[in-house]
Amino acid sequence: MTITRFMESGATNAPTLQATIKITHFATPLENPDPLFDSSGMSRDNIRRHVRQERNSLSAEEQHQFALIASRHLLAEVQAHNAQHVAIYLTHDGELATQKLIEALWEEGIKTYLPIIHPFSKGNLLFLHYHANSKMVINQYGIAEPALSVQAIIPVNKLDMIVTPLVAFDDKGNRMGMGGGYYDRTLCQVVDGKPLAVGFAHDCQQVSQLPIEYWDVPLPVIITPTRRFACQ
Numbered sequence: 001m002t003i004t005r006f007m008e009s010g011a012t013n014a015p016t017l018q019a020t021i022k023i024t025h026f027a028t029p030l031e032n033p034d035p036l037f038d039s040s041g042m043s044r045d046n047i048r049r050h051v052r053q054e055r056n057s058l059s060a061e062e063q064h065q066f067a068l069i070a071s072r073h074l075l076a077e078v079q080a081h082n083a084q085h086v087a088i089y090l091t092h093d094g095e096l097a098t099q100k101l102i103e104a105l106w107e108e109g110i111k112t113y114l115p116i117i118h119p120f121s122k123g124n125l126l127f128l129h130y131h132a133n134s135k136m137v138i139n140q141y142g143i144a145e146p147a148l149s150v151q152a153i154i155p156v157n158k159l160d161m162i163v164t165p166l167v168a169f170d171d172k173g174n175r176m177g178m179g180g181g182y183y184d185r186t187l188c189q190v191v192d193g194k195p196l197a198v199g200f201a202h203d204c205q206q207v208s209q210l211p212i213e214y215w216d217v218p219l220p221v222i223i224t225p226t227r228r229f230a231c232q
């Protein structure tokens, strides 16, 4: 896969978090994203409902094009970090599609891993090696996951990158997921930025602000079809 070049667009400051957010606009054939959704005053559940509806209303053609373009940017991110062990997800509920990206990672010789719902530790994930011949089963949410095999498990600290699904994000790197707390429990195991957590989402999943809880772990990088948000 070729890597799309991108151009710098400057930085904005987020004084409340004492963090600098750098937003890079990719040079893509895509139009500017829709106006930012004003989520101020909305509950987490209402934001979740709204954004899930938005991403599910994208056409099949939009889903396909957005996924192709965003995959190039994600692949560039993987290469920039020389990540060899990358956790990813299989698309569910209108999420930015990952199938082509996974195939591109395999072509580059990069090992991929998928989350499975932990069989007895409630609310936790395990990450298992995923390859072309992985035996798959369907989990309680209707998502395919590798069949549990102890040899296929990778500890979180051995992953170089975790590409996280998400429902909504804001420009401070805050993330909200499907509501199970699975990724929050995974991301609190990150030490000194390893593994690097990278949110992967449609532009329509960005909201003006998210009501944050103490367990939420902000993402250092978020990639959409049109932009890369980096929270330093």
Ligand SMILES: Nc1nc2c(c(=O)[nH]1)N(C=O)[C@@H](CNc1ccc(C(=O)N[C@@H](CCC(=O)O)C(=O)O)cc1)CN2
Residues within 6 Å of the ligand: 089, 090, 091, 092, 093, 095, 115, 116, 117, 125, 140, 141, 143, 165, 166, 177, 178, 179, 180, 181, 182, 183
């Ligand atoms: N693609 C993908 N895989 C993933 C996640 C994800 O967000 N996306 N997860 C991220 O954590 C974990 C699974 N968590 C999930 C939590 C809720 C639902 C879901 O569809 N909930 C239904 C209600 C289901 C029920 O009550 O039984 C819903 O909200 O409509 C899906 C996945 C692990 N794998």
Ligand SMILES: Nc1ncnc2c1ncn2[C@@H]1O[C@H](COP(=O)(O)OP(=O)(O)OP(=O)(O)O)[C@@H](O)[C@H]1O
Residues within 6 Å of the ligand: 166, 175, 176, 177, 178, 179, 180, 181, 182, 183, 184, 185, 188, 213, 215, 216
């Ligand atoms: N590190 C953690 N340890 C224990 N419980 C947690 C942790 N993180 C989140 N939780 C619990 O998980 C529940 C769901 O959290 P939240 O709504 O933020 O999930 P989410 O981010 O939407 O889902 P996900 O992380 O699976 O994508 C909350 O009730 C919270 O108490």
